[in-house]
Amino acid sequence: MNRLSAIFSFIFLLAVMPCIAAEAHGGEEAGEEKIDAKEIIFEHLGDRYGWEVPFCHGKSIPLPIIVWGHDGLHCFMSSKVEHGRTYVDGNATFKVAGEDSEHKGKIVEIIDGKEYKPWDISITKNVLGLFIAVALVIISILNVARWHKRNGYKAPRKFTGAIESLITFVYDGVIKPTLKDRAMKFAPYLLTVFFFILYMNLLGLIVVFPGGANLTGNIAVTLVLSIFTFLLTNVIGTKHYWKEILWPDVPLWLKFPIPIMPIIEIFGALTKPAALTVRLFANMLGGHMIILVLTLLIFIFAAMGPVVTGGMTVISVAFSVFMLLIDVLVSFIQAYVFTMLSTIFISFGQEREHHKEEAHGHKESATTAESPAAG
Amino acid sequence: MELFKPDFGLIFWMFVAFAILFFVLWKWGWPAIMKGVEGRADLIDKGVEYAQNAKEQLDSARQQADSYIAEARKHQTEILREADRMKTQIIDEAREAAQKEARKVMEQAQLSIQQERKQAELQFRNEVSALAVDIATKVVRNEMADEKAQSRLVDSLLDDMEKQN
Numbered sequence: 099m100n101r102l103s104a105i106f107s108f109i110f111l112l113a114v115m116p117c118i119a120a121e122a123h124g125g126e127e128a129g130e131e132k133i134d135a136k137e138i139i140f141e142h143l144g145d146r147y148g149w150e151v152p153f154c155h156g157k158s159i160p161l162p163i164i165v166w167g168h169d170g171l172h173c174f175m176s177s178k179v180e181h182g183r184t185y186v187d188g189n190a191t192f193k194v195a196g197e198d199s200e201h202k203g204k205i206v207e208i209i210d211g212k213e214y215k216p217w218d219i220s221i222t223k224n225v226l227g228l229f230i231a232v233a234l235v236i237i238s239i240l241n242v243a244r245w246h247k248r249n250g251y252k253a254p255r256k257f258t259g260a261i262e263s264l265i266t267f268v269y270d271g272v273i274k275p276t277l278k279d280r281a282m283k284f285a286p287y288l289l290t291v292f293f294f295i296l297y298m299n300l301l302g303l304i305v306v307f308p309g310g311a312n313l314t315g316n317i318a319v320t321l322v323l324s325i326f327t328f329l330l331t332n333v334i335g336t337k338h339y340w341k342e343i344l345w346p347d348v349p350l351w352l353k354f355p356i357p358i359m360p361i362i363e364i365f366g367a368l369t370k371p372a373a374l375t376v377r378l379f380a381n382m383l384g385g386h387m388i389i390l391v392l393t394l395l396i397f398i399f400a401a402m403g404p405v406v407t408g409g410m411t412v413i414s415v416a417f418s419v420f421m422l423l424i425d426v427l428v429s430f431i432q433a434y435v436f437t438m439l440s441t442i443f444i445s446f447g448q449e450r451e452h453h454k455e456e457a458h459g460h461k462e463s464a465t466t467a468e469s470p471a472a473g
Numbered sequence: 474m475e476l477f478k479p480d481f482g483l484i485f486w487m488f489v490a491f492a493i494l495f496f497v498l499w500k501w502g503w504p505a506i507m508k509g510v511e512g513r514a515d516l517i518d519k520g521v522e523y524a525q526n527a528k529e530q531l532d533s534a535r536q537q538a539d540s541y542i543a544e545a546r547k548h549q550t551e552i553l554r555e556a557d558r559m560k561t562q563i564i565d566e567a568r569e570a571a572q573k574e575a576r577k578v579m580e581q582a583q584l585s586i587q588q589e590r591k592q593a594e595l596q597f598r599n600e601v602s603a604l605a606v607d608i609a610t611k612v613v614r615n616e617m618a619d620e621k622a623q624s625r626l627v628d629s630l631l632d633d634m635e636k637q638n
Contacts, residue, residue: 145480204480218482225486232494239502246509251516266510286503290495318479322487383476 109412133397139390143312143383144203145224147176147194152306156181159307161226165192166217167207176220179205192216227311228319231297239293268292268437276441280448284441287330291323292437299382299429303422314432315383317375324374327440332367335447342449343367370443374436381432385425392418 148158160177167190174192178185184193191208195201199213205220206213221229242261245254254262273288274281298319301309313319343363345353352359392414399410616622 140476143476145483218480219485220482221486222482224483225490228483228486228490232490235494236497236502239498239506243502243505243509246505251509251513253513262506262510265506269507269510282507285507286499287495289503290491290498294491294494316480316483317477318483319487321479322484322491326491 133394133400135391135394135398138394139387142390143315143386145222145311145316146203147205147220147222148180149223149226149307149310161221161223163192163205163220164218165205165207165220167192168209168214168216172216184208224311224313224316224319227298227301227309227313230308230311231294231301231313234301235290235293235297238297264293264296265289268434272434272438272441276438276445277448280445284330284444287326288437288441288444291326291440292433295323295378295436296430296433299433300426302382302386303425303429312383312386314378315386317379320375320379323378323436324371324440327374327443328367328371330440331370331443331447334444336450339447339449370439374439374443377439378432378436381428385421385428389418389421389425392421 146158147163148161150158158176158180160175160180162173163176163179164171164173166172169189172187172190172192174185174187179192179194182194182196184191186192192205193208195204195206195213199206201213201215204215205218207216208214238257238261242254242258242265245258245262253259268289269281269285273285277284295314298313302312302314304310344360346359346363348359395414396407396411400407616626
């Protein structure tokens with residue numbers, strides 16, 4: 099009963115707050131600039147130099163900018179180029195490109211009044227987020243590893259146990275059934291990918307400092323991950339896998355003068371990482387965007403008077419909480435799906451001539467019974 | 474769209490970060506965990522198998538023990554029955570023997586009694602006859618002291634003989 103009343107009073111407060119705020123400010127801020135929802139959303143989803151401090155708009159934790167300009171390497175803190183300032187480092191001048199530039203929001207080198215994009219390997223918000231995720235994954239996994247080294251065959255508890263059960267969940271549920279005897283060979287990569295994505299997803303849901311970087315909703319991150327899977331699939335791919343791609347079991351006219359099937363197969367091989375990239379990226383980006391939009395609804399509706407805003411606050415906070423909870427689930431599911439698809443793609447690359455071996459076992463009676471090629 | 478253009482810096486750092494992460498976990502993380510987990514799974518499997526075997530063995534042992542107990546019980550009743558039988562037999566035998574013995578003793582006793590009696594009778598008769606002879610002698614001596622009496626006797630004897638004839 100007590101808890102219920104607390105919840106109700108919180109909701110009431112949410113609903114009333116905009117009214118009070120409107121009272122207090124009166125009409126003086128009525129003429130304030132309109133909220134550019136699109137701008138805010140993309141600003142939050144994108145990358146930036148410096149990590150904004152919560153509740154202090156415009157202030158941010160400076161991060162190092164590392165660029166390779168026309169005359170070599172330059173390193174300086176992002177606070178030097180904040181708020182559109184230019185920074186002169188030796189012979190080079192740098193600034194963050196403004197709204198109208200084609201390199202909007204990126205660091206540019208100004209040579210003779212023109213903006214050039216240097217090679218930019220700055221530790222941006224997203225890069226720092228990556229490092230934080232890497233550190234957390236390493237800590238979590240090495241914690242489990244240390245437990246196993248120290249305690250032998252005892253079952254771990256609490257956090258260690260939770261991580262271990264996730265490991266066995268992925269290993270026994272996905273990797274082992276798919277890759278069978280090769281599971282041990284690829285498990286390190288696949289498990290690393292799973293935990294890395296899971297941690298990045300969850301960190302993305304946290305609004306303030308260690309989290310907040312939209313990592314898996316960034317196409318660069320998912321692209322690199324799927325490139326690794328692509329390389330693993332194709333570089334360690336078996337002879338049989340390559341034969342299936344370049345000389346598949348189809349009528350000769352489909353592959354001889356014009357290699358129709360090989361081309362299709364190669365496209366298939368290339369679309370797999372593309373699908374991986376876009377799936378994770380779009381899912382996570384969508385989740386973040388929905389929450390941002392729901393939050394922004396409050397401010398968009400602010401123009402329609404305090405009562406509407408109050409109602410909208412309650413609705414959008416409720417929906418945001420709901421969406422965040424869904425996103426926690428989605429974080430896990432997407433990490434799982436990425437791992438599962440990577441496992442399946444790698445297992446295609448590990449295909450051996452199963453049916454032929456079997457056929458030999460059946461005294462070559464079943465050689466004609468070709469199973470459809472995987473792909 | 475900015476969002477769909479992968480940023481070079483981020484790609485670079487992602488490669489670096491993932492390479493570091495993978496290397497560290499590949500070197501120090503996964504092998505230990507995999508070994509530990511597999512080892513524990515094997516241990517649990519073995520434990521379960523062992524427990525099953527132990528249970529089977531225990532069951533069979535219990536069955537065996539039960540059968541042993543049943544057998545022993547059967548044996549016991551048999552022995553008891555045998556003992557009972559033997560007891561009665563012994564008692565019967567003893568009784569029979571005792572009876573036989575008793576009869577023998579009785580017979581002997583009877584025999585000896587008869588003999589004794591016979592002897593006693595014989596002796597008695599002898600004594601009686603001796604006594605009678607004595608008495609008769611004495612009587613005859615007394616009777617036959619005078620002649621008259623002798624002749625009376627002779628007469629009476631003769632009379633008797635006559636009467637008989």
